Amino acid sequence: MAIPVSRESPLQYHLVRQDGQARAGVLHTRRGQVPTPFFMPVASQASVKALAPDEVRTCGTRSLLVNAYHLALRPGVDLVAKQGGIHRFMGWDGLVLSDSGGFQVFSLGGLRQVNDEGVLFRSHIDGSEHHLTPELAIRHQEALGTDIAMCLDECVAADASYEQVQQAMERTHRWAARCKEAHRTSEQALFGIVQGGQYTDQRRASAAQIAALGFDGYAAGGISVGEAKATLYRVAEETAGLLPAEKARYLMGVGSPEDLVEGVAFGFDMFDCALPTRVARTGAVYTRKGRVDITAAAFREVAGPLEEGCDCAACRWSSTAYIHHLFRARELLAYRLATLHNLRFFHRLMEEMREAILAERFQEFRSRFHAIYQPADEGVRLGNKQRWLEARRSEE
Amino acid sequence: MAIPVSRESPLQYHLVRQDGQARAGVLHTRRGQVPTPFFMPVASQASVKALAPDEVRTCGTRSLLVNAYHLALRPGVDLVAKQGGIHRFMGWDGLVLSDSGGFQVFSLGGLRQVNDEGVLFRSHIDGSEHHLTPELAIRHQEALGTDIAMCLDECVAADASYEQVQQAMERTHRWAARCKEAHRTSEQALFGIVQGGQYTDQRRASAAQIAALGFDGYAAGGISVGEAKATLYRVAEETAGLLPAEKARYLMGVGSPEDLVEGVAFGFDMFDCALPTRVARTGAVYTRKGRVDITAAAFREVAGPLEEGCDCAACRWSSTAYIHHLFRARELLAYRLATLHNLRFFHRLMEEMREAILAERFQEFRSRFHAIYQPADEGVRLGNKQRWLEARRSEE
Numbered sequence: 001m002a003i004p005v006s007r008e009s010p011l012q013y014h015l016v017r018q019d020g021q022a023r024a025g026v027l028h029t030r031r032g033q034v035p036t037p038f039f040m041p042v043a044s045q046a047s048v049k050a051l052a053p054d055e056v057r058t059c060g061t062r063s064l065l066v067n068a069y070h071l072a073l074r075p076g077v078d079l080v081a082k083q084g085g086i087h088r089f090m091g092w093d094g095l096v097l098s099d100s101g102g103f104q105v106f107s108l109g110g111l112r113q114v115n116d117e118g119v120l121f122r123s124h125i126d127g128s129e130h131h132l133t134p135e136l137a138i139r140h141q142e143a144l145g146t147d148i149a150m151c152l153d154e155c156v157a158a159d160a161s162y163e164q165v166q167q168a169m170e171r172t173h174r175w176a177a178r179c180k181e182a183h184r185t186s187e188q189a190l191f192g193i194v195q196g197g198q199y200t201d202q203r204r205a206s207a208a209q210i211a212a213l214g215f216d217g218y219a220a221g222g223i224s225v226g227e228a229k230a231t232l233y234r235v236a237e238e239t240a241g242l243l244p245a246e247k248a249r250y251l252m253g254v255g256s257p258e259d260l261v262e263g264v265a266f267g268f269d270m271f272d273c274a275l276p277t278r279v280a281r282t283g284a285v286y287t288r289k290g291r292v293d294i295t296a297a298a299f300r301e302v303a304g305p306l307e308e309g310c311d312c313a314a315c316r317w318s319s320t321a322y323i324h325h326l327f328r329a330r331e332l333l334a335y336r337l338a339t340l341h342n343l344r345f346f347h348r349l350m351e352e353m354r355e356a357i358l359a360e361r362f363q364e365f366r367s368r369f370h371a372i373y374q375p376a377d378e379g380v381r382l383g384n385k386q387r388w389l390e391a392r393r394s395e396e
Numbered sequence: 397m398a399i400p401v402s403r404e405s406p407l408q409y410h411l412v413r414q415d416g417q418a419r420a421g422v423l424h425t426r427r428g429q430v431p432t433p434f435f436m437p438v439a440s441q442a443s444v445k446a447l448a449p450d451e452v453r454t455c456g457t458r459s460l461l462v463n464a465y466h467l468a469l470r471p472g473v474d475l476v477a478k479q480g481g482i483h484r485f486m487g488w489d490g491l492v493l494s495d496s497g498g499f500q501v502f503s504l505g506g507l508r509q510v511n512d513e514g515v516l517f518r519s520h521i522d523g524s525e526h527h528l529t530p531e532l533a534i535r536h537q538e539a540l541g542t543d544i545a546m547c548l549d550e551c552v553a554a555d556a557s558y559e560q561v562q563q564a565m566e567r568t569h570r571w572a573a574r575c576k577e578a579h580r581t582s583e584q585a586l587f588g589i590v591q592g593g594q595y596t597d598q599r600r601a602s603a604a605q606i607a608a609l610g611f612d613g614y615a616a617g618g619i620s621v622g623e624a625k626a627t628l629y630r631v632a633e634e635t636a637g638l639l640p641a642e643k644a645r646y647l648m649g650v651g652s653p654e655d656l657v658e659g660v661a662f663g664f665d666m667f668d669c670a671l672p673t674r675v676a677r678t679g680a681v682y683t684r685k686g687r688v689d690i691t692a693a694a695f696r697e698v699a700g701p702l703e704e705g706c707d708c709a710a711c712r713w714s715s716t717a718y719i720h721h722l723f724r725a726r727e728l729l730a731y732r733l734a735t736l737h738n739l740r741f742f743h744r745l746m747e748e749m750r751e752a753i754l755a756e757r758f759q760e761f762r763s764r765f766h767a768i769y770q771p772a773d774e775g776v777r778l779g780n781k782q783r784w785l786e787a788r789r790s791e792e
Contacts, residue, residue: 045721045722045725047722047725049729050729052732052733054713074721074724074725075721075724079696082699083697083715083718091713091714301479318487319479321471321479321485322442325485326442329441329443329470329471331441331443332443332731333443333445333446333447336448336732337448
């Protein structure tokens with residue numbers, strides 16, 4: 001194993017207050033201090049779908065997630081580097097975390113082959129053949145100039161066997177060591193990813209090994225990959241407790257509003273999910289009581305905002321009836337207004353959770369939230385997730 | 397014929413300076429003073445495609461065009477009225493002109509039947525049958541609460557015979573009288589439309605009859621309906637000279653940058669066209685030298701703005717390479733950035749023409765513009781126009 005490069009981390013996590021396992025803290029970065037817990041909208045292709053960077057900022061976003069897999073294929077990481085890096089390229093001066101592309105590549109299914117060296121896969125854009133190794137994943141992310149890079153990991157589906165999960169986990173550890181060795185940029189933080197599927201013993205082994213390598217932060221991977229909600233929560237809670245307390249803890253790809261509340265309760269500090277932006281484009285908007293389909297006839301003449309009391313740009317200047325009309329008429333503005341609302345909803349939820357933790361009344365907040373919020377039906381949710389996993393090759 | 401209702405016009409045109417036939421003036425309206433000449437972006441369905449109202453304002457827009465045909469079919473003019481009128485519905489406090497829907501209905505071709513009473517047509521949305529009469533066109537526009545309503549006219553294609561053009565023109569006159577009689581709202585201006593195809597004698601007769609009815613402003617209709625550019629210019633120039641000088645003159649559905657320069661030279665004050673917003677969504681952006689296809693490989697690594705010196709929002713914060721990438725990746729933000737640029741290009745052109753007229757150097761401006769600007773090829777242009785006329789049933 002490589003000798004860890006000794007350096008000052010470009011990212012410092014400071015705990016401000018803990019309430020149960022829930023943590024309110026601050027991430028000190030080159031781009032300022034970011035209060036935790038926080039949610040990162042997904043900008044896979046260097047754009048939060050339907051929004052401009054100034055709007056993203058206005059929604060309360062402090063950190064974006066970009067996807068090194070997508071950007072390596074198009075427009076190419078070297079092009080982004082030549083254009084001054086990802087921040088300058090997309091006009092965003094906040095924090096940027098890059099996913100390595102591991103999850104994308106593994107979701108390609110039959111389009112990829114994996115061995116210890118790396119992954120051979122076909123582009124979802126033009127079918128061209130590409131190779132992704134831990135070293136290349138780091139090189140891509142260094143070229144992009146993101147603030148936080150993620151190790152390349154092997155992510156398996158919820159229905160993988162114990163042996164398949166173990167093999168993937170062990171490979172993830174070998175790759176994590178190679179990522180750490182390949183990573184040279186002192187201005188970019190590098191996060192390790194814990195795998196181990198639904199198996200407590202494997203999660204424990206994985207967390208220990210990844211922590212021993214020493215990273216700037218730690219992520220729980222392989223969660224929300226099609227498993228039942230109860231399993232998701234059990235595994236997330238177990239994994240949070242295994243991650244070093246002095247570093248930021250990131251629950252990858254999670255989730256819905258109710259998942260974010262649970263994730264924070266378990267002790268996670270960072271989250272990302274395409275959900276608020278993706279469902280917005282189908283006309284689904286979040287409210288305190290749950291998700292509603294704004295394209296339904298019931299909203300045709302509603303003069304009020306999408307949600308009373310919401311401070312998002314859409315609720316401030318447009319009526320529900322107008323947004324309903326824009327969706328029916330397939331006007332592009334519809335997608336923007338619903339995205340603005342959903343993203344603000346997610347950030348407001350995070351802000352309220354932080355306040356509740358600081359006031360040491362998080363459990364009360366959590367109970368009240370779940371009493372009012374009606375999650376999407378589990379069967380519908382799993383069906384949607386499955387369809388999405390199958391379709392995601394061409395999506396964010 | 398009905399006795400004209402005597403009332404103070406809600407719209408006053410004041411000429412500030414004339415240079416040749418080109419006019420710089422001010423339109424005094426309930427919503428403030430609007431400098432002329434000006435260009436109106438098209439918001440057929442109560443949205444300038446891809447933009448929010450505040451952005452439209454920032455581009456320099458002072459007046460929008462909405463389409464009573466589209467809005468009557470969806471969401472319905474009574475719904476808009478119940479929501480407080482078109483301004484409140486779409487969140488726009490500037491001027492709004494409504495087209496009657498005549499042009500849309502006539503472009504439906506086989507889907508409509510016309511007689512003196514009105515037009516029977518099928519909706520482009522669901523095939524349902526609708527009847528449009530001059531009285532209904534006025535009722536629709538009064539319900540919308542637009543600032544300027546247009547008479548229902550009969551618009552014929554560029555290849556119509558002399559007799560066909562004459563019949564349509566005479567029907568247009570009868571309908572104009574009925575529109576004027578039906579129009580009751582003192583807060584809304586009503587414009588008459590001159591028809592007469594490519595025939596000088598018919599244009600002269602039409603202008604005289606429409607002017608005799610007495611309207612708050614006058615429009616040249618039936619121009620840019622598929623004719624050659626030379627014909628378009630001849631007819632537009634002849635018609636401008638026939639319209640009352642003390643009222644605003646509106647050249648409907650025109651046009652490209654070179655057409656706007658000629659339209660102003662002929663003495664028109666108002667223009668509308670879907671061109672800047674429609675072509676933006678295909679990746680075509682306007683520059684001083686002509687239109688360029690930003691999706692072409694040549695723009696892949698261009699670090700500068702779409703056009704040096706442009707003050708539009710897109711040019712201020714994003715590079716050509718980024719916008720090129722967004723188009724290639726089919727990100728919604730692409731359509732917005734290109735639309736912002738094109739709309740600002742059109743408004744800047746109008747502003748520069750007004751300054752040139754005020755400085756009495758409009759001919760110099762016109763010559764210099766045409767020396768530098770390369771219009772789209774005539775054959776390509778007519779082919780595009782033809783395809784667009786055929787496809788427009790479902791478009792803006």
